[in-house]
Amino acid sequence: MLKKLNGEDIDEISPTVGFNIKTLEYNGFKLNMWDVGGQKSIRSYWRNYFEQTDGLIWVVDSADVDRMEDCKRELKTLLIEERLIGASLLVLANKQDLPSSVKAEHIEQLLDLPSLKSHHWKIFACSAVTGDNLVHALDWMCADISERLYNLE
Structure with a gap:
């Protein structure tokens, strides 16, 4: 996703192992993005990347x-982290270009997002391959963060 948003070649897409860091200039915002892999072996390191996090993008296959149950459990565990309190949550229901994909509305229920009261959140159906809906999703996140930070001043 990060490569697609950054205009990089995506001919070969593979899961993130470890992490990638990119700074993306987007609609007047400077976004420092950390693409952190989701493998069980590196989840304990996620907490190293939470400092000064204004938004969290959670990508779901x-x-x-x-x-999905594992995904739901990990997300709920993350969202109680003190350094993520108040961070906007953008859930990307990725791989919508595949015939076997589940609709974003169904994933919303599987992850129990409606019960989430501690964070502003929104789910978007998308595809990292085609780029469908990535811009709309990022627009929402930037607007939500901007509105929240502006109201704090």
Whole structure:
């Protein structure tokens, strides 16, 4: 996703192992983005990247329903982290270009997002391959963060 948003070649897409850091200039915002892999072996390191986080983008594989319970559990665990309090949550239901993908509305229920009261959140159906809906999703996140930070001043 980060490569697609940054206009990089995406001919070969593979899961993030470890992390990638990119700074993206977007609609007047300077976004420092950390793409952190989701493998179980590196989840304990996630907390190293929470300092000064204004927004969290949670990418879900829409074609892998079997992992939704694990995904829900990990997300709920993350959102109680003190350094993520108040961060905007953007959930990307990725791989919508695949016939086996589950609709974003169904993923919203599987992750129990409506019960989430501690963070502003929104879910978008998208595809990292086609780029569908990535701009709309990022627009929402930037607007939500901007509105929240502006109201704090």
